[in-house]
Amino acid sequence: MKSLWNDQEAAAYPGDLGQRVYSSRLLGRDPSLVLHGGGNTSVKVCEPNIFGEPEDILYVKGSGWDLETIEAAGFSPCRLPHLLRLAELPQLSDLQMAKELKVCLTNPSAPMPSVEAILHALLPGKFVDHTHADALIAVTNTPDGEKRVAEIYGNRVVVIPYVMPGFKLARLCAELYPRHAHAGTIGLVLMNHGLFTFGDTAKLAYERMIELATLAENYLANHRALELPVSKGAPAAAPLRAKLATLRRELSAAMGAPAILATHTDAPAFDFVQRADLAVISQQGPATPDHVIRTKRLPLVGRDLKAYRAAYTDYFTALAVKSGQKLTMLDPAPRVILDPELGLCTAGRTAKDAAIASDIYHHTMEIIQRATALGGWQALPAADIFDVEYWDLEQAKLRNAGKPAMFAGEIALVTGAASGIGKACVDSLLKRGAAVVGLDINPAITTLYTRPDFRGIVCDLTEEAGISAALEEAVRAFGGLDMLVLNAGIFPPGASIAEMGADLWRKVMTVNLDANFLMMREAYPLLKLAPNGGRVVVIGSKNVPAPGPGAAAYSASKAAVNQLARVAALEWGKDRIRINSLHPNMVFDTAIWTPAILESRAKHYGLTVEQYKTNNVLKTEVTSRDVAELAAEMCGPLFAKTTAAQVPVDGGNDRVI
Ligand SMILES: [Zn+2]
Incomplete structure (x- = not known):
């Protein structure tokens, strides 16, 4: 992985917030670091409030923004002391946290701060970067992931075992970070989740991120687990449209509304669905929990939607009971379908959703195969994925999408x-x-x-x-x-x-x-x-x-x-x-009717162009x-x-x- 930092380009982004925008976009530009709204960044500044008194503010990525295209307005200004005090609370529910994050904003029209705002506040360094680097996720999703992380980074990072993002993660970091950090610490590894780096300049935090991700890539390369063998792709197949449309109809029934089903037969997708161990490696879980709202926990292998619906309902029932909360089941339709004949199919209520599921699953296939090559792919237990799938804050993201359009999914x-x-x-x-x-x-x-x-x-x-x-x-x-x-x-x-x-x-x-x-x-x-x-x-x-x-x-x-x-x-x-x-x-507003033709036709009937264009009972064009x-x-x-x-x-x- 190469640093994309360019001093000349960076100079066009003045000020702390400008630098924050610049390096966030660099991170967002690499899909092997962040995908579709994933990852988040922040900068700590001191600025005067309305009374002219200096205030410590954390500008953190607002939800709904993508790092690749983020602007200054995409960063939410939170009062830093408030965030730090929140981190001292023994517990804070999701809804309380969401309320507090809004309360501490200095600008009420700023977007909702990232759920990782408290963690950003806790970490040292003016600039803090967080990504879900593919290479690191492949390494941590293996049975001896922690040992491998220690091998790669030594004591330059603090390792945090997996807990759910949000307040629990911030609490755990508040506890573990001071215990293990030292002058040489440059970041955090969140097991099964991603990387944090920090530094006094945007460049330093960014280049540390690139360095940590590169070290993970090098480790994979040294274990022959980075480059995957790629075939020439799918052979020219017989017409599949009747089979696909039948599958889509059943899928729509499971989703409770018309669904888009996109088929991908590119070489990596084709190779993956042909693997002999497909039914084993694809049925363990997503690469990182926040993918679950886009891909569901498991893909469907083959086309037995009835069995998938039953299995999803069982998964929900068992874990909903365990959670003790009153939850409503999401639709039991898969978002990813792996079929040796059809290839990789991704589904969604819109073409955009299906495309996002495809982007995510293309990375997932790579991560799964790299971890497998490394010695064994091991995703998080179902209960951890369920917690994120039915997490109120994740559900809110979907709810905020609004009412579907008239022809959504058609x-x-x-x-x-x-x-x-x-x-x-x-x-x-x-x-x-x-x-x-x-x-x-x-x-x-x-x-x-x-x-x-x-x-x-x-x-x-x-x-x-x-x-x-x-x-x-x-x-x-x-x-x-x-x-x-x-x-x-x-x-x-x-x-x-x-x-x-x-x-x-x-x-x-x-x-x-x-x-x-x-x-x-x-x-x-x-x-x-x-x-x-x-x-x-x-x-x-x-x-x-x-x-x-x-x-x-x-x-x-x-x-x-x-x-x-x-x-x-x-x-x-x-x-x-x-x-x-x-x-x-x-x-008349079509290519055939050039002004010259219009004029000649109007003249033919002894009319002006305007009269000719509105030559009907209502006199309207x-x-x-x-x-x-x-x-x-x-x-x-x-x-x-x-x-x-x-x-x-x-x-x-x-x-x-
Ligand atoms: Zn994250």
Whole structure:
């Protein structure tokens, strides 16, 4: 591990708090040190209060901030003497501690201080850094972990046996640290948890952290337990989408709501699920207890969700009784699934949750295998993990996430998604919490958005194999298909029937009709498995009820799709799949309508551009966003009891009225 410290860069962060921000970000940049909100840092300063009197303040990371992106506002200013007095109390409940941490803030609008604030206050050194370094965790999760730690660090660190984070940990450190520390002490090792370092400058604390983590890495390397052998990865597998969507449906039932299921067949994941000892090494526990809220204590090996649910319920019942508290069981669905055929699958209520579980478990697989190579992987007992899983302060983090979005856990696929109405549909569905797959023939689709809940796939919808491959990729990304928006289509230049070439006719039919038929047929088995019932929205056209001269191919293709949708409604109703159409008229904020074309069309009708754009009963302009919002709502609860409907979104058309 290399120090990323750069004096020049650091100089751009003036003051104690600036330095604190800089080195916190350096720590956050290395996922083998901290992951997704893990780790915390602090700095002790003396600053005047409102009366001009100097006060000792601990600026400690606030909850909800990630070290990688933290800013000065992410550090909570706590009165240091108050924290030090708290450390002298014989006990303090979680809720009392949370209250006291708020009470000691000098800024009421600062975020809630880290639960390790008291421990940060106790440790010497102006700057204190805390990480969950992978290499150290691998070493401590072995049967003779303490002996190994002594071998690596000698007496340069104070070793703290595992206790639950928060007040108990601060109390134990308050007791053990003064007993064992000396002038040469540079940090703490928390067994099965992580590292603390400190120093008078941000640089010193940070470089000590890098040094301690590197020593652990070197130890692993010397024991041939650092680099893991990696294969070439998964072979090109047969289609898995039916199996994955079936698994996701059962998973959603266990979770009590639709779930995202992301499949990973990268080489490290593939190698791990192929291991002969998978059922043993994967069933001991997480690498460090705070992962439990993201990954649950144990992954499911194979696909027997019924057995997993039963085992989770037993684990909860046994340990809840032991705790003597009144606890409510969390959902009994796994967040990590290890299956030799499917690979590593991670689950969550959102694509982001599934991605976080994946990041954490990728590190976990490495840690487990390193500890195994070192002589034996040994996680903490179930009771310790349970305490963190059902710890009120951890539960609060999840509760604070708020009410789930309308389409949380659901997956939508939009065709023709790179621009215009299709892109607007992507936006409307993302806004409502869906994970969205966008298909387009335009390669720009792959970079439309970089976020965990979007996947852009280049696809020529006129090719059967292309549709099949796109659905396969979509289901591997998110687990299934709940909503399908059929938007892709072409509008050819005007031509009368008398003058139309057969080639043009066939091309329009291939794109506007055949491709939708193929997509519907291929999507049907997946839509059938949607936990809340499948939904299809067809972006039709006002040409269906009110065709125009010169647009025979377009009008006929849209009318045929309309009829196709009506038949689908009849055939698929028994499978709880709803299909509705909406009929927009001229939507001008799309790429086809350049200012020049707009002007020439308006002139053709003897209208101004403004008159032309609002040439409908309501005299209003219809935008792609209007169409997209209606399409999204048609997938939602408002239309739960509607199928085969045809809704105009055109400002009113006197030819139809
Ligand atoms: Zn920690």
